[in-house]
Amino acid sequence: MVNFGGWDMPLEYSGILAEHEAVRTRAGLFDVSHMGEIEIRGPGALDLVQFVTCNNAAKLDAGQAQYSGLMTGLGTFVDDLLVHKISDTHYLLCVNAANQDHDFEHIVAHHHFDAEVENAGSRYSQLAVQGPRAAEILAKLTPALLDSIRYYHFVFAKVSDVACLIARTGYTGEDGFELYFPARFSEKLWNELMQAGESYSLVPCGLGARNTLRLEAGMCLYGHEINETTTPWEAGLGWICKLDKGKFLGCDVLADQKQAGVERKLVGFEMLDKRIARDGCPVVISGREAGRVTSGGPAPFLKKNIGMAYVPPEFSGTGTEIEISIRGLPAAARIVALPFYRRPQASS
């Protein structure tokens, strides 16, 4: 067990490699109850969400979710999050565990709209069932028409008699669902899902596989790729930064940076050397430190060693060869396009 944002959580159950493989080829179940929830209700709910986040929440339909960033006044990340539009006057934000209280205080500090903000994390549990067989497993426990839930959409429905928000979202690069429900049912739902998944060889997965899966899928992890010093442009998250949506925290700085260009860019790399780059390893270009590895490790499904790092834009092109300093010795690596892994699209 490791302490993660105040939660005691297993790093692994059967082993990270086995869990990773299960999610890529069958399905895995994650207890992600540590994730934080913040609810915003009232006539000004959309205005508040729009003001503190960088993506355009006005584009959401009820029942739709969106990846976004909670911004500082400097256009850097307080957190990354999922914004769920429940109705015109009700939004549910899913935020990182360790940031939850800080996020809540940040939102409240910038709150001058007609809405109520609730730090609701302790009311919710969250389970994620992820992998190509996830829909079949979940279908055994819910009357919801899962086929009709598109990626990044959600419905309210019962799962094994527990009222859930069922979202077709995830942090693994696979198809799958994240279930939000009252905390007291977490053990019951975990057991029911494990049982429903038995014939699919569903396996419980820990934080270790969650990290290798998201890294292989090229997804950012707060505190690694993004933090209060990085902007969406630098992190390759320009697609969630909508300057034309109206005024929001940091929008002026972000507009300037878009014009002027960034001084560093997040890239993906794969090792040419057999050694493994880890978080924090320096990136060396022409004999000088040019950046740092933000996340690095084995990509179990791709059977390569990969990572992400910040480098100056002039060295960020795909195919550029770089060196990573691992325990003081240089190791060759090559910049590759993100994501490292993209799931095969269903042929239906």
Add this chain to the structure above:
Amino acid sequence: MYPVGYRYTQDHEWLKVNGSVGTIGITDYAQKELGDVVFVELPTVGKIVKAGEAFGTVESVKAVSEIFSPVSGQITETNASLADSPEKINQDPHGSAWLVRIRLSDPGEAQKLMDAAAYEAYVAEKAKEHSA
């Protein structure tokens, strides 16, 4: 569980002495703590190491762990099979997944290490701390 006749360190390496040559590996406790081992970095043959000095690394998916030499001496052989099959460390840590052989410069050092019974008690204590 832990072979009798081996010696053990607090850092979870084992040493098996045969005359003036010792074989070194990591213990079953260590491989379980590390999880799936994916890479091993070993010293070059001929390297002189001191007791307690790091001479290599064993990496799992989640962590990098340095290997400290239980004794002083000169590396005479490394287990080349681990380069292609590092997972052997998870499967047979006390046997075929030995890491290096070392010519002991001070055979007396081995006597200062824990024997199997002492090590077993030591890891039982560690396990208790973990679950506490």
